[in-house]
Amino acid sequence: MIRDITIGQYYPVDSPIHRLDPRTKLIGTLTFIISLFLFKSIAGYLVATAFLVTVIRLSKVPFKFMVRGLKAILLILIIAMLFNVLLIRDGNVLFDKWFIRITDQGLYTAAFMAVRLTYLVIGSSVMTLTTTPNDLTDGLESVLGPLKKIHIPVHEIAMMMSIALRFIPILLEETDKIMKAQIARGADFENGNLIQKAKNMVPLLVPLFISAFRRADDLAMAMEARCYHGGEGRTKMKPLHYGKNDAGAFVFLLIYLAAILAAKQFWIIV
Amino acid sequence: MIRTAKLVYDYIKRDEEGNVEEVDRAVDHVDLDVEKGDFVAILGHNGSGKSTLAKHINAILVPSEGTVWIGDMDTRDEGHLWDIRQSAGMVFQNPDNQIIGTIVEEDVGFGPENMGVPTKEIWERVDESLKAVGMTAYRHHSPNKLSGGQKQRVAIAGVVAMHPKCIILDEPTAMLDPNGRKEVIRTIRALNQVEDVTVLLITHYMEEVVYADKVVVMDEGKIVMRGTPREIFSRVDELKQYRLDVPQVTLLAHELKKEGIPLPDGILSIDELVNALCQS
Numbered sequence: 001m002i003r004d005i006t007i008g009q010y011y012p013v014d015s016p017i018h019r020l021d022p023r024t025k026l027i028g029t030l031t032f033i034i035s036l037f038l039f040k041s042i043a044g045y046l047v048a049t050a051f052l053v054t055v056i057r058l059s060k061v062p063f064k065f066m067v068r069g070l071k072a073i074l075l076i077l078i079i080a081m082l083f084n085v086l087l088i089r090d091g092n093v094l095f096d097k098w099f100i101r102i103t104d105q106g107l108y109t110a111a112f113m114a115v116r117l118t119y120l121v122i123g124s125s126v127m128t129l130t131t132t133p134n135d136l137t138d139g140l141e142s143v144l145g146p147l148k149k150i151h152i153p154v155h156e157i158a159m160m161m162s163i164a165l166r167f168i169p170i171l172l173e174e175t176d177k178i179m180k181a182q183i184a185r186g187a188d189f190e191n192g193n194l195i196q197k198a199k200n201m202v203p204l205l206v207p208l209f210i211s212a213f214r215r216a217d218d219l220a221m222a223m224e225a226r227c228y229h230g231g232e233g234r235t236k237m238k239p240l241h242y243g244k245n246d247a248g249a250f251v252f253l254l255i256y257l258a259a260i261l262a263a264k265q266f267w268i269i270v
Numbered sequence: 271m272i273r274t275a276k277l278v279y280d281y282i283k284r285d286e287e288g289n290v291e292e293v294d295r296a297v298d299h300v301d302l303d304v305e306k307g308d309f310v311a312i313l314g315h316n317g318s319g320k321s322t323l324a325k326h327i328n329a330i331l332v333p334s335e336g337t338v339w340i341g342d343m344d345t346r347d348e349g350h351l352w353d354i355r356q357s358a359g360m361v362f363q364n365p366d367n368q369i370i371g372t373i374v375e376e377d378v379g380f381g382p383e384n385m386g387v388p389t390k391e392i393w394e395r396v397d398e399s400l401k402a403v404g405m406t407a408y409r410h411h412s413p414n415k416l417s418g419g420q421k422q423r424v425a426i427a428g429v430v431a432m433h434p435k436c437i438i439l440d441e442p443t444a445m446l447d448p449n450g451r452k453e454v455i456r457t458i459r460a461l462n463q464v465e466d467v468t469v470l471l472i473t474h475y476m477e478e479v480v481y482a483d484k485v486v487v488m489d490e491g492k493i494v495m496r497g498t499p500r501e502i503f504s505r506v507d508e509l510k511q512y513r514l515d516v517p518q519v520t521l522l523a524h525e526l527k528k529e530g531i532p533l534p535d536g537i538l539s540i541d542e543l544v545n546a547l548c549q550s
Binding site: 133134162163165166169170215218219221222223224225226227228229233234235236237238239 | 328330352355356359360362364366367368369370371372373375376379380381382383384385386387388389392393396413414428429432
């Protein structure tokens with residue numbers, strides 16, 4: 001049961017977005033996120049919305065999967081909105097009692113910031129939903145490649161990420177096993193308050209850590225036995241290729257950027 | 271192919287100041303000679319030094335004394351390290367801890383990728399190695415969803431894809447169920463007979479040794495017996511002394527012989543015993 005958990009949140013369908021090179025998607029997502037902070041006008045938001053809707057349509061991923069990611073940031077979103085509403089004191093006063101003063105300026109800023117954050121999260125979940133974790137690490141390694149020049153171990157980081165992905169299900173299964181073994185010996189993971197529950201986790205975590213280190217040791221030996229010696233002189237079994245679709249995607253991205261910059265000129269709301 | 275001369279390895283335990291506290295001699299003056307195309311089994315009880323010996327053959331460990339040669343390369347020569355690891359591939363005990371890829375075919379390609387083999391050739395090698403271990407149908411699967419025996423076959427394919435001259439298997443069946451064990455042994459035998467790969471199988475299951483050309487028995491770091499499986503298994507009492515069990519049929523034949531029934535020594539299979547009994 002526990003091994004069926006899929007890591008990352010890849011949604012397997014065949015769509016033009018799924019078929020794009022992971023690098024294209026990484027660059028596209030990054031551009032989209034940056035573009036969100038370039039404009040302040042309503043026209044800008046309309047362009048961004050149109051872009052996002054088109055991409056989501058093309059990806060064939062149901063919209064509710066995108067919204068799932070929002071739950072995690074709901075609290076941050078609310079707090080950020082509250083701060084904006086309460087702390088911005090310029091503009092026309094709409095409400096003023098005790099220390100609370102709400103202005104129209106504050107409301108606008110809060111609303112736009114909420115939209116920006118929401119778009120940001122949805123935009124990045126489009127990427128994770130349409131790219132397998134493996135492709136993502138490959139793409140990351142290639143996009144970050146130039147950082148090797150300033151001695152950032154890009155290959156090693158990507159390798160660590162893909163090994164972590166490989167071992168998550170194994171460690172989950174092991175957690176399950178240890179949990180059952182400890183329950184059979186009288187451990188209690190269910191009852192008690194938060195502190196007691198945290199304390200009860202110790203007999204679970206200690207064996208899990210020991211076994212994880214042992215696995216790491218074994219894996220390192222197995223990798224060395226198979227001639228692993230870092231990224232130097234290594235070839236790729238599945239090298240990345242830009243295709244026709246990617247060219248199209250980049251053109252689309254450029255049009256979007258131009259539209260955003262044009263929208264910046266329409267100063268409807270400052 | 272593989273040759274060791276007076277090989278000694280000490281595990282040295284040091285205290286906090288780095289003074290030697292305890293020296294544990296894991297391998298003690300071992301001379302081993304494996305010819306090309308051989309299937310050699312190394313038997314031994316837990317702690318007999320057989321795994322330590324195996325780790326010397328692809329230079330994971332270097333000898334404290336003595337020498338190990340792979341072909342004409344000395345494992346102590348750092349310059350040959352990657353050549354040695356390429357020509358002597360190693361399969362370990364725990365299948366989960368040696369599979370690196372998240373997809374079967376990617377894992378098989380890991381070794382060739384490290385060696386810098388061109389992309390097109392990697393694919394050819396992956397295809398042929400998956401075929402050699404009979405796992406082609408599972409090439410797009412996640413290793414997590416395979417059985418132990420299948421995982422171990424993937425691990426073997428990963429080594430085969432590096433085109434090694436010999437494969438060392440360090441208790442590859444210890445964590446498998448009887449079916450998985452049979453699967454793996456069948457694969458190893460096929461590699462040895464069809465592809466003519468030199469195989470060094472380390473195990474403590476006697477049944478697996480029956481198919482070997484030569485058997486070496488280790489105890490407390492020393493080689494105590496060597497010979498063909500038949501020669502080794504005819505010395506039942508000696509094997510018991512090293513805390514090793516002989517296959518059931520062999521044991522039965524041995525006991526029957528003790529009771530006065532005339533039977534030849536070193537019977538290895540049920541058929542053989544039946545034939546011998548019918549003739550006597």
